[in-house]
Structures are given as structure tokens and as C-alpha cells.
Amino acid sequence: MEDNGTLEATLAPAGAPKPEATVIKVAGGQPEIRPDRDSDQLKIALGEFEGPLDLLLYLIRQNQVNIYDIPIARITDEYLRYLNLMQELDLAVAGDFLVMAAQLIELKSRMLLPRDPLAVDEEEVDPRADLINRLLEHEKFKAAAQMLWSRATVEQAVFTRAEMETDKNNPEVAVGLFDLLTVFQKILARHKEEVLMEIEREEITMAEMIERLRNMVRSAGELNLITFFERAGSRHELVVAFLSVLELVRLHEITLLQRETFGEITARAASPA
Amino acid sequence: MIDKAKAATATNDDVDFEPQTSSDSETVEGRRQISDAELKSIAEALIFVAEEPIGGESIADLIDVETDAVENAISELVREYDSRNGGLQLREIAGGWQIATRPEHHENVRAYLRSKPSAKLSLASLETLAVIAYKQPITIPEILEIRGVQSPSAIKTLLDKRLIVAKGRKETVGRPMMYGTSKEFLIQFGLKDLSELPSIEDFHDLAGGES
Numbered sequence: 398m399e400d401n402g403t404l405e406a407t408l409a410p411a412g413a414p415k416p417e418a419t420v421i422k423v424a425g426g427q428p429e430i431r432p433d434r435d436s437d438q439l440k441i442a443l444g445e446f447e448g449p450l451d452l453l454l455y456l457i458r459q460n461q462v463n464i465y466d467i468p469i470a471r472i473t474d475e476y477l478r479y480l481n482l483m484q485e486l487d488l489a490v491a492g493d494f495l496v497m498a499a500q501l502i503e504l505k506s507r508m509l510l511p512r513d514p515l516a517v518d519e520e521e522v523d524p525r526a527d528l529i530n531r532l533l534e535h536e537k538f539k540a541a542a543q544m545l546w547s548r549a550t551v552e553q554a555v556f557t558r559a560e561m562e563t564d565k566n567n568p569e570v571a572v573g574l575f576d577l578l579t580v581f582q583k584i585l586a587r588h589k590e591e592v593l594m595e596i597e598r599e600e601i602t603m604a605e606m607i608e609r610l611r612n613m614v615r616s617a618g619e620l621n622l623i624t625f626f627e628r629a630g631s632r633h634e635l636v637v638a639f640l641s642v643l644e645l646v647r648l649h650e651i652t653l654l655q656r657e658t659f660g661e662i663t664a665r666a667a668s669p670a
Numbered sequence: 671m672i673d674k675a676k677a678a679t680a681t682n683d684d685v686d687f688e689p690q691t692s693s694d695s696e697t698v699e700g701r702r703q704i705s706d707a708e709l710k711s712i713a714e715a716l717i718f719v720a721e722e723p724i725g726g727e728s729i730a731d732l733i734d735v736e737t738d739a740v741e742n743a744i745s746e747l748v749r750e751y752d753s754r755n756g757g758l759q760l761r762e763i764a765g766g767w768q769i770a771t772r773p774e775h776h777e778n779v780r781a782y783l784r785s786k787p788s789a790k791l792s793l794a795s796l797e798t799l800a801v802i803a804y805k806q807p808i809t810i811p812e813i814l815e816i817r818g819v820q821s822p823s824a825i826k827t828l829l830d831k832r833l834i835v836a837k838g839r840k841e842t843v844g845r846p847m848m849y850g851t852s853k854e855f856l857i858q859f860g861l862k863d864l865s866e867l868p869s870i871e872d873f874h875d876l877a878g879g880e881s
Contacts, residue, residue, distance in 0.1 A: 450818035540873035541800035552860040553787045554776035
């Protein structure tokens, strides 16, 4: 980052990189040319590339020419050479660079054309004017970017107090005391319900269930077991009910009847043996 | 505080001079009067707790005094902070006031916070930001034209970092969206407002002078 934006960075000539791990710094970007160990080729690692205007500015600085009087032919040649280098190095040359190349070539040809002898001197516009203006504008913004960069650097050294745990910056606990109370009450209520159920479960003992079955069989004479099981309010009760049926059968107090295969089972008091 | 305020209330109209016991009668012409020292101390407390730079007007509205009085109190505070030469500064940023550490302590502060300088913007992003800052409101095609590139990726980065925001549409063909810098931009670059940016023409010497 230190070299970014500074145009005076010491630069190896773009056209003739030294083979040994030369670092080429281009205005803005930091492309790096490294020798590939497995072959004789050079590999280029490009930093961030800043576009054709940057490359042009770089070439202008490199050639130490006056930005207000750019030798278009020379700079165009340099520019194209650089593009060729990029292509040789298998870099994807962005379309922006090709557009600029075309503009430069056009400019070069216009510069080569003899001046219109009939044109009044004052009306003649330097064909480079537009490009020069864009370059100057670009340089200004580069300088402005540099200024922003230093400002940001200073700002990064300034700290404000740590964030406070307010509702706003802590959305996960963005609740007030009363929200918490409401939730807590709900939890309490639910807990109460659970406790009630547990008590109920404990109320029904095996003995009680057996007694209930006995009474139901006695009063109804014949009891559909489904009716009996459906009275069970919980899994636990259901198990106790099932066991009580087994128990009474074992004690020969009831007999079970199934009138058809897979049909409903009914219980009735066993006839005394 | 309210009691003090009541006591300090200069009653310059025909209101009963006795301290009022009813709750909302300590305003005089809609404004309460508070001693300078108290105002300074309230302002400091509010600036401290404010999450974002807080403007003198917000403080004035909150405690119901004249904005000028608050501004004066804050100026006095700034003088105190400066003369004390302590670790904190009271500074104006993004249209508000903020208490922050002085930059010279950054190494120790960072060591304590175990923080590293956050990733800086790439040069492409910074240049794009510079273009937007100086040319706002500006459309994406205009930005790309000035920068001589065709990729809008830097603009997206800036939007993602909330440094720029949409500023309406340009009334031209296609009504393209225009962009400008955000409050976050002012904060991150330590600017009171956009007028604090050096004029773009000041960069001219820098730009053209060295050939």
C-alpha cells in the first residue's frame, strides 16, 4: 500500500525486466515479476491494476516528458510495448487498455497529419488536449485518493469508546425487563402444567388402575378394552392400564374375548372356576 | 437536576416567583435555563454516551436550551480537553461531536484492544471514492469515464462499505442513479463535513507541476 499512488516509485523499465526476481512497480499496482523455478519463463504477479490512464501516467513519468506536451508517438510505442509484454506474459489485458491503445494510435496519426494550411492558428486545437485534460484530471484524483488514504490512516489511530450494550447494537437481547418478565411467566406457567401432569401420573398406581378396571368390568359386565385404554391420559397410565389387564387375567378375575381375528377385545368378569 | 434547573430558572415574565411544584412549568419561553457549568457537564456526558457523533442541536433539543448555549459550552469543553493534554480529544466529526482517543496513543490502545488496523481500501476504491467525493452527485458511467476504466467493482466495494449512498436519479435518458458520499465516509475519514475536503484544484500543482 505504501507505494500506491506515488508516481515516483523507482521502476524497472517495463520493456526490459531483469530476470532475477525483479519487482516492477507500476503506478498504483504492484506487479511483481518472478522467475519460475521450473522453467526459464518469468511469471508476473500483478498487483491491483489501475487502468490505462495509470499506465499512461506511469510511462510519462518514466520517460520524463512534459505532460502538457506529450510526445505521442513515443508514448504510444511505449504503451503498445507494455501491452505486448502483458500479453506475452499471458495477462488478460483488460478491454480498457485496448480502448486506450486505439485512442493513442488515432492521436498519433492525427499528429502526423500536416496541419491544415488554411486554418487560422488560434482556432487550432491540440488533438492531445482531451487526453491531457483526462490525465491531469486523473492525477488530481490520484492525489485526492492519496489524501484520503492519509486521512484514513490517521483516523484508524483514533478510537472511540467501546460499544455499549444497548438494545440497538445488541439485537439478540433487544428486550426490556417486562419482555423478560412475560417470558419468565410463560415458562413458569408451562412448568406448573408439567408439574400437575406429573402429580397425576403418580396418582394412578397399579393398584388403583386394577381397581378401576375391576369396577368398569363389574358395572358394564363386558368392557371393550379400547374404551378402557382410551381413558388413560398419558403414556405412563397406558402402560399401567395394560399391565393391570394382564394382572387381572393372570389372577383369573377377568377373561378376554376376541370374537373375530384382529377384532376388538372385550373383558368380562371371569366365571368362578 | 430538575430542581436545580427550577432554581436557576430566570423568570422574566409574570410567572409566580416561587419554585413551582407542578411538574412541567420550569420553561421560560419554551427554553429552560441552566448554568454554564452544568450545561458543559451535561453536554460532555451526552457526547460520551452517544453512539454516533452528536450535534449541538440534538443536545439542545434534548435538554431544552438554546443551541448557541450548547455550542458555547462545547467550545469551552474542547478548550479544556486541549489544555489538559490528556489521552482524549473532543472533536467535531460528521456534523457532530465525539470523544475519542488521541492518535498518538494508537499503539497502546491497539495492544489493549488486540486490534489490527482494519483492511484499508484498495487504491482503485480510494480513487473511485475521491472522484465521487469531489463530483457528487455522480452517476456510475460518469465515474468510469473519469477513471478511464470499465469495471464498476470498486463502486460496489464502496457501496458495500456504506461509504457511498444513492442520491436520487439524474433526470436524463435512462434516469441513472446518482451516488454521493455518506455520513460513514465523513466518520471514517475524520471530516466535519464535505467542505473540509481540500479543493480539488489544490491538487493541481501536485499533479501538473512535476514533469
